[in-house]
Amino acid sequence: MGDEQVAAPTKQRRISQRGAATRERILEAANRLMFVRGVNATTLDDVREASQTSKSQLYHHFADKQELVRALVRYRGALVLQRERGGLERLRSFSGLVRWRNALVQANSLNNGRHGCGLGSMAIELSDQDEQARSMLSETFAAWEKLISDGLHRMRDSGALRPDADPEKLATGLMAALQGGYLLANAAHDVAPMEVALDMALDHIKSFLVKPSGEPTR
Amino acid sequence: MGDEQVAAPTKQRRISQRGAATRERILEAANRLMFVRGVNATTLDDVREASQTSKSQLYHHFADKQELVRALVRYRGALVLQRERGGLERLRSFSGLVRWRNALVQANSLNNGRHGCGLGSMAIELSDQDEQARSMLSETFAAWEKLISDGLHRMRDSGALRPDADPEKLATGLMAALQGGYLLANAAHDVAPMEVALDMALDHIKSFLVKPSGEPTR
DNA sequence: GGTCAAATGGACTTCCGGGTCCTACTATTC
DNA sequence: GAATAGTAGGACCCGGAAGTCCATTTGACC
Numbered sequence: 001m002g003d004e005q006v007a008a009p010t011k012q013r014r015i016s017q018r019g020a021a022t023r024e025r026i027l028e029a030a031n032r033l034m035f036v037r038g039v040n041a042t043t044l045d046d047v048r049e050a051s052q053t054s055k056s057q058l059y060h061h062f063a064d065k066q067e068l069v070r071a072l073v074r075y076r077g078a079l080v081l082q083r084e085r086g087g088l089e090r091l092r093s094f095s096g097l098v099r100w101r102n103a104l105v106q107a108n109s110l111n112n113g114r115h116g117c118g119l120g121s122m123a124i125e126l127s128d129q130d131e132q133a134r135s136m137l138s139e140t141f142a143a144w145e146k147l148i149s150d151g152l153h154r155m156r157d158s159g160a161l162r163p164d165a166d167p168e169k170l171a172t173g174l175m176a177a178l179q180g181g182y183l184l185a186n187a188a189h190d191v192a193p194m195e196v197a198l199d200m201a202l203d204h205i206k207s208f209l210v211k212p213s214g215e216p217t218r
Numbered sequence: 219m220g221d222e223q224v225a226a227p228t229k230q231r232r233i234s235q236r237g238a239a240t241r242e243r244i245l246e247a248a249n250r251l252m253f254v255r256g257v258n259a260t261t262l263d264d265v266r267e268a269s270q271t272s273k274s275q276l277y278h279h280f281a282d283k284q285e286l287v288r289a290l291v292r293y294r295g296a297l298v299l300q301r302e303r304g305g306l307e308r309l310r311s312f313s314g315l316v317r318w319r320n321a322l323v324q325a326n327s328l329n330n331g332r333h334g335c336g337l338g339s340m341a342i343e344l345s346d347q348d349e350q351a352r353s354m355l356s357e358t359f360a361a362w363e364k365l366i367s368d369g370l371h372r373m374r375d376s377g378a379l380r381p382d383a384d385p386e387k388l389a390t391g392l393m394a395a396l397q398g399g400y401l402l403a404n405a406a407h408d409v410a411p412m413e414v415a416l417d418m419a420l421d422h423i424k425s426f427l428v429k430p431s432g433e434p435t436r
Numbered sequence: 437g438g439t440c441a442a443a444t445g446g447a448c449t450t451c452c453g454g455g456t457c458c459t460a461c462t463a464t465t466c
Numbered sequence: 467g468a469a470t471a472g473t474a475g476g477a478c479c480c481g482g483a484a485g486t487c488c489a490t491t492t493g494a495c496c
Contacts, residue, residue: 045484129256177419274474
């Protein structure tokens, strides 16, 4: 509970570069560990050790574990959105969407589908346990979907997509296929289901393309 | 570790009806609690209290928490497959698929999208932490998908689906849409994304229908 | 170089949750 | 109805993880 304001610390406090660097190290370590082990299965001692800090520093920068986790939600959300902005911001064609798909699949294939999506797994782990984290995650998903739907809007405006295509719904469907793909790939330890899922979603979007030549209808 | 045989207890042991009922009560309580709070966030004391049993009974029927969780994976898997068999076993038409979709959406809308899929959330929570649970879950997903793909096969064989439809891939895509839908709905506390996701997948399957009348191509 | 707040190290406390154990009750079999 | 094994209650133990505290060092600013 406490402050609604997240950006500004409770007490106006000078933060030195060194302090900021420590905080960053902690978040970075928590991010790595909690990605592979899950949030609840990662202890603060794990984080302390991996970040080469001490208990007092953890509690100097974060009120308690819950606050650290919430900070991680923001941190990871920002990372993902930044990465996705790179791949989606100038999306204007179907082939751009394919490239985006390939990048995600390739990244996930590096660990054979393990661990899934950093946001998706947090969403499942935290949604029923930390309302504030849940709503942040929900907003992050919305922002991510918006990057997609903005791209689809551009495609529709430029005439690449038919006017009856609904960018918002397509983006939601694509996001669900992505998240479900991550989940199945994680369970199977194999990226294949993720590929199939994304291809289905892309095929569906493809069906809204305005065909330049006389290709078959599907 | 231990026996591979799951059905038969380590030692041939008489099991009375009363004992079986207790075991069932424990599993039922664990199922309920872990569905809403998650596996790791549920303590054995919670389970003990909810099942009106005692510590010794827990440890009489299950070696440790991990074994209880694994038993729960089987239990929940059996429940889901049983339920799904009901809805999918005699699937022969697209409208049957729509009915199936509606049932899932309605069930999940009862709690506004909260908690997601009992199997999906376990898959995420356990995949990186218990290899045996992970593989059981993976098999359960496979069996679930097979119920779907079998139905699609029947539709294809009867001429409802075009010959170039790939039941296995369609089933995987549909499952991913379902799981991703659950996830987004859980994060948003709103079933809407689940509906959109499933509708996208169904639309895609619809595009493989052999059209009886002269409907639009999409 | 003196002052003060921030940053840090790490021992220490507390408590919760998993797991053990001992005792007693119940039911089936002979 | 005695014997035996399964069932049950719940106090207790123990480790680990969260969280506290305080002495010390570092660094910024005058």
